[in-house]
Amino acid sequence: MVKPDLKVRIGALELKNPVTMASGTFGSSGEEYKGLIDINRLGAIVTKSITLKAREGNPPPRLVETSSGMLNSIGIQNDGVDSFIKDKLPFLEKLRTAVIVSIAGHCVEDYVRLAAKLDKVKRVDAIEINISCPNVRGGLEFSKEPDSAAGVVEAVRKSTRKPVITKLSPNVKDISEIALAAQKAGTDAVSLVNTFTGMAIDIDSRMPVLGNVVGGLSGPAIKPIALRMVWETSKKVKVPIIGIGGIMDYKDALEFIIAGASAVQVGTANFVNPSAAIEIIDGIEKYMRGKKIKKIKELTGCLKT
C-alpha cells in the first residue's frame, strides 16, 4: 500500500502531519529538545506564549503532580516579543517544520501590536491567540464570553495576513459558543483546550501547594472532557479544530481526530516521554495502513453516533 497521506490544512497553512507541540510544553523555540527528537518530523511547533514586554512569571512552586495530571502556574514567563524575534528566530530559521507563535496579552491592543510585529517575520507560519491562560489576570477573561473573544480575534485578524488560530479555555459553560464567535470574527482555526483551573492544598501547612494558589490542570486526567468539547465544537464550526488535552499516545490522538479535530497538540506528554509526539506520528501511520485509510482527512469527524 502507498504511504498514507498525513497532510492537513489549517487555513492557508499546510502541515506535513497533524501532530504538533502545544505551547509552553516545548520551550520557546524547541531548541531544548534539539538533541532529543527530530523536530523536523513534527507537523508544527507552537512556541511558548509571548507578551509585549518580558514577564518574570509566578513565584515557585509552579508545578504539582495530581492523579494522572499536573497543575502548572508558570505565569507566561517570557522575555517579550522583541527578544523572541532577536534570540529565538535564528534557531527557528533552521527548522523544517511549521512554526506557530502563541501570543498573550492583557488588552486587545497588546494582541494587535504583537500580531503586527510578528506579521513582518517571514519564519512565523501562523499565530495562535492565547486568550485562555488561567495563570495571568486578563488573559482568561477574553475567552469566557463570545463577545470579548470575538473582539480579540477581530483585531488580530485585521493586523496580520498570517493564519490565525484561536486557543480556547475549557473553563466555560459552552465552548462551542466561543468557537463560533471566533469563527465569525475571522479566525482560521480554533485550538482546544487550554488547561482547567485547579488547585492543590498541603494539609500540613494548610497552604496552597502552588505559589500562585491556583494553576492549570493538564494531562490524561482531562482527556475525556477535552475530547467531548472538541466533538461538541466540531458539530458547530466549519473552521479546522486542533484538539488538545491529555494526548499521550496515538490512540488518544486518533480519538480527537475521529471526534472532529484536523490536527492535535501534544503537551504534558512531552515531559513524560519526549519521544511521545514522534511515536504518535508513527502510530497514526500504522493505524491508517492497517485500516487501509489513504488520507488522514477521511478520519476527521468520522465518529458514528
Next chain:
Amino acid sequence: MVKPDLKVRIGALELKNPVTMASGTFGSSGEEYKGLIDINRLGAIVTKSITLKAREGNPPPRLVETSSGMLNSIGIQNDGVDSFIKDKLPFLEKLRTAVIVSIAGHCVEDYVRLAAKLDKVKRVDAIEINISCPNVRGGLEFSKEPDSAAGVVEAVRKSTRKPVITKLSPNVKDISEIALAAQKAGTDAVSLVNTFTGMAIDIDSRMPVLGNVVGGLSGPAIKPIALRMVWETSKKVKVPIIGIGGIMDYKDALEFIIAGASAVQVGTANFVNPSAAIEIIDGIEKYMRGKKIKKIKELTGCLKT
C-alpha cells in the same frame, strides 16, 4: 486529649461527622453496602437521585474507565418517588445516620411535586436538588444559569420545611455565581461538584464507548478542579458547602475542608474501596488528634493564602 468533635451543621441538620456518601454511588438506600461497612458511622448518605416517574436509564455500556477517573451515563435509572417511599424506606428507617434524598426533574413542577411528597416523609432529613446531571436532558440546563437554578431552588424551598441542599454542575463558567443565586433563592447549603461531561471513543469501531455517547467524569482525575471550585465558592457564599470530587482518602477530604467545605461526599471511591469513607472518618480524627484540633469547624476554610 479528648475525642475530637467531628460534628457539622448543614442548615438545621446536624451530622455526626462530615463524611457522607454521594448520590448514585451508594445505591438507592445503601442497603447494597449493608454487609460491607457500618453505615451508621457515616455522617449521612445521599440516596440515588429519584424522579417523579420511573426511568429505565440509558442504553449500555454505561461505564468506561479513564485515566484516574471514570465516565458514567446511568441516566438516573430509578423506580420513581412512590416506589422509593414504599420500597426503600423500611431499610432507611433502621439506619442511625442522616438520610438526604436526591431529587431530579425535567421542569420546576417536577421538583416541586417531589419535594412536597418527601416533605411528608419523616425519615427524610434533607433534600438534595440535583439540577446538574449531565446524563438527562433538562437536568443539566437548570444549573447552567443563575436564574434557572434560582427558579428551581425557590420553588423547592416553598414546598418543604426540610433542609434543602443544591447540587451544582462544574460545567459552567463561574460556579460561585450559581451558588450565590441558589443562596439568594433560599438553599440551606450547596454541594459541588457533580460530574464533568466527557466522552471516550473506540478507535477501531470509531464509535463512542458509551451507549449515551457522553457521560459524567468522576474520580481522582477531577479533584484539582473540584477543589478550586469549592475554594472559589467559599469566598462568595455564606451557606455551608459540601465538597465533592475525587475524594479517595482522608487527605483529599481535608483538602476540601481546608478550602472551605463543611462536609464532603465520597463517590467513586466507594467502588474502588468500599471501606474508603470509614477510613476517611478515622483518618480525619487521627489528623485532628495529631494537630490538637478540637472541633472540625476550626478547619473549614482555614486555608492560608
Next chain:
Amino acid sequence: MKQAKGKILSNEEAKPGYYLMAVKCPPVARAAKPGQFLTVRCGNATEPLLRRPFGFHRINGDAFYILYKVLGKGTKALSSMKAGGAIDILGPLGNGFPDPKGKKDIVIVAGGIGVAPLAALAEKLSKDGKKDISVIIGARDGKSLLCREHFEGLGIKTMVATDDGSCGKKCFATDVLEELIAVRRPFIPVIYACGPGPMIKAVAHVAKKRGLEAYGSFEERIACGVGACLGCAIKTRSGYKLVCKDGPVFSLKEMIW
C-alpha cells in the same frame, strides 16, 4: 459478601497470555458458589482505578483460584503480583449457576477464557455422582486451549473445537453442541455456557430450537459490583438487569440479542 485481604498463594502463567492465581481468603472462598464472581484491586494507585471482576475458577476450602487473560493494565498489574503478597478481594458477588435440579444430563460449553467459571461448576456437579456431564471447549488454537486436563481429570468427557483445527475438531464449539444433541436421542440436557457473545448467542439459538434449558454467564463493565451504581445494566426481556447483582448468570431465554 465481604471485602477482605487475601493472601496470594501462587500466580503463574498457565498458557501464553493466561494466568492462574490461587488466593487464600476464607470469608470469600467459604461463601463462594460456581458462577459467582469477585473483584480485586489491581494495586493501590489510582491507575487502574476500578476493581477488576473475575469468576471463581476453582473453590476449595479457604482458598480459590482465578484464571485470567492478560488484556490491559489491570490484568497486566495482576500478573506481576507475587506469591506471598496481599490482595484486596470483594466477593462473592452475583448469583451462581442455577442447580440442574432433577435433570441428569449436563452440557457445558466454554469459549476461550469463558472456561474459567465453568471449571468450578463442573467440579461441583461431578461431585454428586449421578450426573452425566459433557464439556465442549472452544479455543482459537491448541496453544490457547484451557483446562482440558482439568475436566478429564474429573472423568468428564471433553470435546475440543479450535478455529484452526490445531487441536480437536476444526469448527465452533456450538457445531459440536448441535452434533452432540443430534446424535444422542432422547437427550434433554441442561446447558451452561460462558464465552464470547456470538458463541453464547449461538448456544441460545440451539437451546431455543430444541426447547432446552440453558444458562450463560455475561459480562459488562463493572464499577461497584454490588448493585449500587447501576452501571452494568444489560438488556433483557424484562427490561434492564444488572450483571453484577441479577447476573452474571442469566437464563438464555431472557436475553435480547
Next chain:
Amino acid sequence: MKQAKGKILSNEEAKPGYYLMAVKCPPVARAAKPGQFLTVRCGNATEPLLRRPFGFHRINGDAFYILYKVLGKGTKALSSMKAGGAIDILGPLGNGFPDPKGKKDIVIVAGGIGVAPLAALAEKLSKDGKKDISVIIGARDGKSLLCREHFEGLGIKTMVATDDGSCGKKCFATDVLEELIAVRRPFIPVIYACGPGPMIKAVAHVAKKRGLEAYGSFEERIACGVGACLGCAIKTRSGYKLVCKDGPVFSLKEMIW
C-alpha cells in the same frame, strides 16, 4: 542529553528506606558529570505521571548508580523494579559541580539523602591526588547514615554528625563545618553542599562570614527537566533561574533565602 533505555543491574535497599540502583546506560553514563542529574519514568502507567529526578550517585564507564529515598508513589514504584529490567532514562541534565580550579582544600557537606550526588563529586576530586578533601555527613541517626564507608574507602577524612548522637557528634553538619574552619588556619576551602534547605542556608551563612567559595545542589518540582516548561524556577539575586537547566548546582552567593 539523551533519552535512552537503561538496564537495571541491581536495585537493593542500602539502609532502611533508602535504595541503591545500578543502571547500565552508556549514552547517559558516558556523558554524566558529578552534580548533574537524570530523570526516570517510574513505570508506564499515567500514575505516577511525571518522570522523577535523581542525581548521579556514582558514575563508572557505561553504568551509573542512583541512591534514593523512598518517599511517595514514584520512588515506591522504583524500589520494586527488578534487576534485569529496562528503565527509561533521560540525562545527563543540568550542570555539574564547578571545578575547584587551583584550590587545594575541599569540604563536602552532606545532609541526609543529599549525600547522593556528593559521592560522585568526592570520587572525581580524589582521583587527582593533589586535593585535600574533608567530608562532613549529617544524618538523623546512625541507622540512616549513608555512604560513610564509601568516602573512607576513597581515603577521605569523614566526619559524622547525627541529630541524636547515635553516631559521630550530636550536632548539625554545619556545626562541624564551623569548627573545622575555626581550627584549621590558614584554610580557604571550596565548599560543596547538598541536603535540606536549612542546612544549605547555614552553609551559605558560614561561607559568607568567612568569604569562602561555596556551591549547593538545589531541588524544585521537575516536569520536563530540560528547561522547556519553566516549571522549576527558583529565586536568585539575578531573578528566576531554572533548577533543571541553570542548576541544580548554584553558587550559594547567588541564592535568596
